[in-house]
Structure formats: structure tokens, C-alpha cells
Amino acid sequence: MENTQLSFKDRVVVVTGAGGSLGRCYALSFAERGAKVVVNDLGGTAKGSGESSSAADAVVAEIKANGGEAVANYDSVENGEAIIKTAIEAFGRVDVLVNNAGILRDSSFKKMTNEDWDLIHKVHVDGAFNLTKAAWPHMLEQQYGRIINTSSAAGLYGNFGQANYGAAKLGLLGLTNTLAIEGQKHNVFTNAIAPAAASRMTEALFPEAVIKGMKPELIAPLVVSLCAETSQENGSIFEVGAGWIGKLRWQRSAGVSFNPQEELTAEAVAERWADICDFTEYDTPANAMESSAPMMRNLGIKM
Template sequence: MTQELRFDGHVVAVAGGSAGLGRQYCLDLARSGARVIVGGRGPSTEQVVTELRALGGEAVECIADVRDGERLISRALEAYGRIDGLIVNAGIVRDRSFARMSADEWREVLSIHVDGAFACVKAAWPVMIAQGGGRIVLTTSGAGLHGNFGQANYAAAKAALIGFMRTLAIEGATRNIYCNAVAPMALTAMTESVFDEEMKSTLAAPLVSPFVLAMVHPACRENGSIIETGGGWASRLRWQRSRGIRFEETDFGAGDVLARWNQITTFDDVDYPDSTKDSLDAALGRQ
């Protein structure tokens, strides 16, 4: 049984909403009553708005680079006077082994993903504070969590967004601004060339969208989490840390460290750090 989650009266901007997962988010938001700002760089942005209106939804386009986040949020304010949710989905890949990767390929990917997310959130943040809250979903990737051959630039960008999201979650919590990140696995133009037939048939965009809509809804209380999802499956990821070792004397050397390396790296006994304070407490022997 499908349990509907309504967004009536709520305004949600989707950066990178003109294709793939972003388009799916926009369609599902419109079906759920949201007023949607579809952000994108090409004519397909207007085509998505036409689709949303055909469904009876309210939507406007914002044809702009994701790094022009001010334009996206201004469009929301001009059209609807507020911004309740922000999904930053825009991204590119420039895959190449690190030995062959150019500085331009590195900078372009980092700029679109990281500078783009910064620009969108920076523009929405004061508006959300003034109106008493909001929900933000950034898009990370398994590459940012684990690395991936030929994607040093993409992995670095997606890892950066995790740190960005975690800090926003801390700073926004007292303002009722909650921020999370989704690591989606879905068939899109970006993944079509690397997915096999089983992946293409199983990892459909509509099976990711409900999890993202849940996170961007005002009723969601999750904050600071990475949600990995695909094929109707989702889980929350968190850091795990080995207990490690402590040298009580200060006259130890690198040889002593290497001799006990297995004790540092084994996960037979673990804890789950959640903040920089947890790391400081471990270093100071407070645990």
C-alpha cells in the first residue's frame, strides 16, 4: 500500500532537475502538491516544467548553471515567496585515470559539484533562517565513500559534500534547518554506459525518489546522515573506528608503531565516532 506524503503549500527547488534523478524528483514532488523550481542548464528544463504542469502541478523553470545558486533561489522567491526544501542534484563526470587527468578536468568536476552545492545552499540559508526552517538534501556517491578507478576528481568532490553536509547539519539544527546527503544508485544518462542489464532493470530512478522526498519533507527529523539507496533499498551509513592503541610513554618511535600496527587497524573492537569532539576525546584519553 502506498502511503502518500503531501507537500501542499511547500516550495522545493531542485538543482539539476532537468534530467535523470532530478527530473524524477520534480515529477514526484509535483504529484505530491509541491511548488517546484526546476533548475537546469538547457531547454529540457522547460520541458520538465511543461510535464509538471500537465500533471496539474505548479512549477517554474530556472535555466542557470548550478554555481549560480542565487538565481535558483531568487526564482523561487519571485514565484512563490519562500523556499522550504532544496535538493542539489546537479553534477558531471570527467572520468580518466589519475595519471592522465588534466588540471582542467579536476577543477571542472570539483567546481560543479562543490561550488555548485555551496552556491545553492548559501543563497537558501538566510531565507530558511528567516522563515523558521527548511530541509536540504545534497547528493554524494559511493565513489566519494570508497573511491573508484578513473574518478579521482568525482570521488574527491563527493567526499567534500559529506563534510559540507555534516557541518550544515550542525549549524542548522538550532534553526530547524536539517541537512542530509543521498548516495543514489539509479539508471541515468550518467550511469547508462557502466550499468549491466541487471542493474539497468533493477536500479530505476523512481525507486530512489521516495527516499529523497522523505528527507526533504518538513516532517523529517533526520539530520546529518548519509542515506545510500537504490532499487527500493536504503540504509544509513556511519563511521566506524577501531579502538586503537595508546602509548602511555612519550619516548616511542615509528618502529614501535609498526610493531603494533595490527592493533591500530583491527576492527575486533570498535566504537562509532560522530563528531570532532569524539576524536579529541580519544586523543586525550578521555574515553
């Protein structure tokens, strides 16, 4: 069963929301390459209600039928410690964490309730935090780990009716960036993906022809590649779907320098607005220090 090109032999992989669609494809792909997999799925609806063990059990059975090793976990991602505990008790370690579980509570901002907002953040942001917080000490101790957080185009660009979802998904990118910095010296790398794939959460958003082409199987290869021992990618975000993969970066205009020793007025800013927003020349800051460089130069400070 094991694919030896990118092998995960003796590695333990935890995938949340692994009872269907993307999560199922991730779990199967890792298992095919020799990983021991914790298949987590609460078994609830796309809106976060209800629970069932059948989804996770079915994926575990599928992995075992193909000669792989897997165990099921039915906890909510709000109880991340219990999910990681399953990995430790069953297999003795955790090497890869794919924070995939998610729900939707779409509504125009005018109609959005506090519950709509809070529940999305509990599942997406708090869920990723809880899982990663529980896995982090194990990864640091063994000096190895790979973490994937799931962002979204809704977070990167915004989308009508998804203020809650978009805010949570961009928040996960902020979490990814900091984990990448703190984990790098320990060989713990964290990246994010913004996948476009057919699932129970997206089937109502796209025409049937598009849904057929947006197979979740086309997302899994990127996730597996990023989590391989040979991958040195860290702190990056990738958009992926329909057989296309692209890496994103921040791009910033050259900007305008005003004299910090003189009064700056709103009128002066308005007068230079076209120059402030001109991308004829630009830079691509990759971290907070690079981001602050032009401000420091404007103060006469060399970096």
C-alpha cells in the same frame, strides 16, 4: 493531485539538474505531494558542455499537465543565487533544496587535466555551495529548511578514473556534516545520499540488466521522506539504489594508547600495527568531540 500522507502543500522545492533522470523524478514526486517546484537544468551534456532550455521546460510542462505548479530555471549551478532568486520571485520562499546537478569527467589520474579536476569541483562542490549559500538566509529566517546533497560511492570508497569526482563527492559529505550542525537549532536539516540509479552519466558503467533494475524512481521516495516536515533526520548519509536503502556511519577500531609523556617511535607503531587495525572492539564517533575522546582520555582529561 496532492498526496496528503507526506504533504508538501505550500512548500517550495528547488531541484537542480531536474531536466531528466533523478532530478526529474524528484521534481515530479514533490509536485505530486503539493509542492511548488523550481525545475533547474542547464541542459548541457553529461560532460558539462552546451546548454538548452528544453529539458527543464519538458518537466515543468509535465508537472503542470498533472495539475501542479512549477517554473523552469536554466542557470548553471555556478550561479546559485539566480536559481534561488527564481524561487523567491515565483513563489516567495524556499523550503527544500535538492543539490542534484552533476557531470562526469572520468580519466585515470595520470591523464587527468586541471580542467577535468576544476570543472567537476565547480559543478558539484561549488554548485552545492552557491545554491545553499543563497537559500540559507531564507531558511534561517523562516526557521525551516531541508537540504539534500548528492554524494556517491565513488566518494565514499573511491573508483578508478574518478579521482576528481570522488574527491568532490566526499567533499559534499563534509559540507553536509557542518551544515547539519549549524542549521539544527533553526530547524534546517541537511542530509546526503549516495544514489545508484540509471542515468545518462551511468548508462555506460553497468550491464543492461542492472540498468533496468536501477530505476531513478526508486531513489525519489528516500529524498521525499528526508525532506518531509515530520523528518528529524540530520547530518546523515544514505546509500540507495535498486529498491535498497542503508544508512552509513563511521566505525573506528578501539586503537592503541601509547604514553604521551614518552618518546613514540615508528618502530613502536609498527610493532602494534595489528592491534591498531583490529576491529574486534570498535566505536562509532558521530561528531568531532566524540572523535577526540580517546585522545583526551590518553591525556588524562575527562570529557
